Amino acid sequence: MRLVNIRPGRATSLVLGILPVAALVFVYVLASASRHAINPGDRILPTPAAMVSAMHTLMFVPDPMTGRLTLWADTLASLQRLCLGLAISTLSALIVGLALGLVPLVRALFGPLVTIIALIPPIALLPILFIMFGLGETAKVMLIIIGILPVMIRDVAAHVETLPTEQMLKAQTLGASSWQLAIRVALPQMMPRLIHALRLALGPAWVFLISAEAIAADIGLGYRIFLVRRYLAMDIILPYVAWIALLAIALDWLLRLANRRLFPWAGSS
Known part of the structure; x- marks a missing residue:
């Protein structure tokens, strides 16, 4: 064999x-x-025992200055930023990707712009974002959006563009309008691809989030990693990196489960 x-x-x-x-x-x-x-x-x-001891303190002992449980506060702050950026990017990719893939005029008008933005390194835009939006949450979320949205749009639009022409012609023969073509024909077939594009965007989204938190934040997983590195606190850095990996795996698993439950026909095909 x-x-x-x-x-x-x-x-x-x-x-x-x-x-x-x-x-x-x-x-x-x-x-x-x-x-x-x-x-x-x-x-x-550091030894496993040292890492367990450090993480136990961060998980269950309140910070004397803030009164918060450090690990859970960092995790909540990072997940809020990440999920907001992913949600806005997904909704935007759905609308713009559907329009670009289905309407040739829209593709000719905005396609080059999306391609140009997708080729710009998002980290290079971080100083501009901080200047425009300040050091608050908006700049961090915007970095995630700018980093993953153009790629998601291109992926979704390319998928819609390759849908069988026969389906579109049959629907138009039956009297379907452009709006009905988008909602009844293209959208259902686009949704599994959109979730797939979101899964692929998870890795880059984490990179942009950690980068933004490392530069300008007072709470978050990326902030904590870059804060303790000056003390060579590898007993905190390594568990934090492992925790980020576990969170990413969990999010990917949830998206894969949602795709399988909502669109079982996509997996079988």
């Missing part, structure tokens, strides 16, 4: 997915133990 034809089952896939992570954790524990055997005060590779 050829290697490309071997398809592991659900249990086998789960075990195979866990193996690299377990191997990485095992290598880290060995390296940490080796460094601490030479230098018990080493801060570069």
Whole structure:
């Protein structure tokens, strides 16, 4: 049997997915133990016990200055910014992507502009955003939107543009207007692709969020990571990075579940 034809089952896939992570954790524990055997005060590779102790403090001990539980306050602040940016980007991508993909005049008018914006590095716009919107929440959310929206629009518009022409002709033959073509023909087929585009945008959205929080914020996951780096507090940085990864995985899983439940026909096709 050829290697490309071997398809592991659900249990086998789960075990195979866990193996690299377990191997990485095992290598880290060995390296940490080796460094601490030479230098018990080493801060570069903290022991698992040190990380658990630091995270326990951040999770369950209120900050003496603010009275907040640091990890949960940072997580809530970051998720609020992220979800707001994702929600605005998704709604905008739905409307603009549908118009660009379905209406040639709109595509000719705004297509080049969307392409130009998509090619601009969003981080380069961060100083401009801070100048225009200040150091508050608006600039952080806008960076997420500018970073992921043009790419989502291009992805969705390209998908709508490749819908079978026969469907459009049949609908028009039956008397469908442009609005009905958009709502009854293009929109249902576009929605699974929109969720897929949102899943692909999660990674870049986290990058833009952490970048904005690192520069101008007083709370958030990115703010905390860049705050403690000056003290070489790897016992906080590494768990925070792992926590961000877990949050990203959870959001991706929820989107995948929603796509499978709402549009089961898209997965089967």
